[in-house]
Amino acid sequence: MGQPTPATDGWWRSAVIYQVYVRSFADGDGDGTGDLAGVRTRLPYLAELGVDALWFNPWYRSPMKDGGYDVADYRAVDPAFGTLAEAEKLIAEARELGIRTIVDIVPNHVSDQHPWFRAALAGGPERELFHIRPGRGEHGELPPNDWQSEFGGPAWTRLPDGDWYLHLFAPEQPDLNWAHPAVRQEHEDILRFWFERGVAGVRIDSAALLAKDPALPDFTEGHDPHPYVDRDELHDVYRAWRAVADEYGAVFVGEVWLPDTERFARYLRPDELHTAFNFSFMTCPWDARRLRTSIDDTLAEHAPVGAPATWVLCNHDVTRTVTRYGRADTGFDFATKAFGTPTDLELGTRRARAAALLSLALPGAVYVYQGEELGLPEADIPLDRIEDPMHARSGGTDPGRDGCRVPLPWAAGEPHAGFGGEPWLPQPDGWAAYAADRQAEDPGSMLRLYREAIRLRPEFGDGPLTWLPAPDGVLAFARADALCVVNLSDTPVGLPAHSAPLLASGPLDPAGRLPGDTAVWLRA
Structure with a gap:
């Protein structure tokens, strides 16, 4: 069992946290499904990448009607992934490498098999x-x-x-009644169960949906308060959770999708959640003005409660970054997902490299979804292989979320690109070109860029961000003794005064200027 470690060192305030979607990460037993044994074999890779913590999507016993977010037993690991003993070993082995573990709790609903x-x-x-x-x-x-x-x-x-x-999600996911004390007690016991096993934190799925208006009224647009989103009584739940976490020095990150910044910040009060995901940045188009607004708004909404911001470009639910940034519409909205959207992957990759340096230079914590460090594109899944319920329930118009969940390529020369057995989702032709072993040898690869950026990230210190004067289409800011400049325009721009270059997402032009869709870190 892992020993509780105090959260007072604030590691989570500036951590690089790597999201592991276990089913698609690495297959240790050759059955085509990623598992905990596979993750354990790749811990050295994650340590070399330089991450501080791993966030695991649900690994609990589940019928997998929604990728494990339909939980049948929180105290058991699904046999497809391994055993509880193996999870305990993984938590301990990661900790020996300086990597903490964050697990996913899904409090809004359970599986219909619970x-x-x-x-x-x-x-x-x-x-x-x-x-x-x-x-x-x-x-x-x-x-x-x-x-x-x-x-x-x-x-x-x-x-x-x-x-x-x-069921606010699939019919196989009945919603729990959070007005009932047994529901609250059970979840506090689940938190203790995992904290006792050395888990350093918990990510809370659909964190704003738990409480329902007891009258269950019809939904009226603009009705305040909403019958099931962001209800005031929810904060009592998270205060009780925080008391449990504080016993173990553990932390929370909430999945809170709320447009109202003041309401959002309430979840981050000192006696509630430590952090929450920042969706405005993740879904923001590749546009300098809008990104700056998103950054400013994010920092402003966190400032009153003293909580650190979080930055993320992609996760297991959204279109992969290199694909999204290569499209005419570079934002993300579930409602606009469609088959056959034209994509310029070369352009998208250039922008994704710049975005990596942007996000890793900002104050707060950064989440990296598995495969982003390899520059993986969104994969087209054959219609008869799509598993995501979003596809079926849309009548077949939504491609679903499987395209960002394709098993990772580890070794270019091995069957199934070194993932293990024949993968549960098909890897596209040419997937081996993105393999981690090939990228590790290539100084210009996405993997090498991420490794170097995470290594150099402490140059930005832990202080605030100061915007610098910059031309239209350019973001430039200073933190501590380091500068970050991102050129989102079509025109090369000169660099501000600096003593030395630290890292660039692409080469400067012959005149030493920063080309479009490129970012650079400089020592002031």
Whole structure:
């Protein structure tokens, strides 16, 4: 068992955290599914990359109807990934390399195979742990209200006894009733279970959705408060969680999608969550003015509560960075995802290299999704191999999220690019060209850029950001004794006064100017 370590050293305030989607990271037993054994074999790679912590998507026992976000048992590792003993070994081995572990908790819902829901279906008192209601209409044939699932379609499914149950995501993910004390107690016990095993932090999935208006009213646009997003009573839950985390010196990062910056900051008060994901930056187009606004707004909304910002370019739910930045629309919105969107990968890769230096120079913590350090593009998945429920529930119009979840290429000369057995999602032709072993030998590769940037990142210190004068389309700022300049325009620009170059995302032009879609770090 790992020993609790105090969070007082503030490691999480400036950490580089690597997101591991276990199913697609590395396959240790050759069955085509990534597993904990595979992660353990790649810990030296992660240590060489220089990351401070690993965030794991859910590795718990699950029917995998939504990539493991339908949890059947929080105290067991899914057999596809390994065993609880193996998870404990992984946590300890990573810690020996100076790498902490963050696990994912999914409090809004459980799997329909969870013992609680099975007991509820059998008519037990566990029905009170969910939102189970009679329907409307003459014979109860209509859902209790008009709420829609995040994955499309009604958020209600009818049970054999005629009642309906709420699921804001897939029907296999019934929502828990957070007004019930047993739900709250169970989750505090789950937190302790993993903190006892040496976990340093928890990422909270869909953190703003737990509390529901007890009347379950119809959804009215603009209605305040919202019937299930960002309700005030939610903050009591996270204060109780924070008390548990503080016993172990552990930290939280919340998945909080909220447009209202003042409401967002409430989750980051000193007795609630330590950090929250920054989605405005991740979904922002490749545009200097809009990126600067996103950075300024992010820093401003965190300042009053003294919480560190987080920066992320991509995760397991969004289009990969090199693909997104190579399109006419360089932002990200679930509603605009479509098959066959034209992409210039050379342009997207150049911009993604610059964006890596931008994000790693900003004050706060940075999250790197697995494969971003290899410059992996979004993969086209054959229609008959798509597994993501977003695709099916959209009627086939949404490509789903599998394109950013394709198993990683490790070794160019090995079968399946060194991932292991034949991968659960097909790797595209040419995937081996992105292999980690090939990139490790190439000084100009994305992998070498990430390694060097993470190594040099302490040059920026832990102080605030000061914007420098810059032409239109250029972002330039100073922190400590280092400068970061990013040219998002079409025109090369001169560099500010500096004593030495530190790192560039691409070569300067013959006149020593910074070309378009290129970033440079300089010593002041």
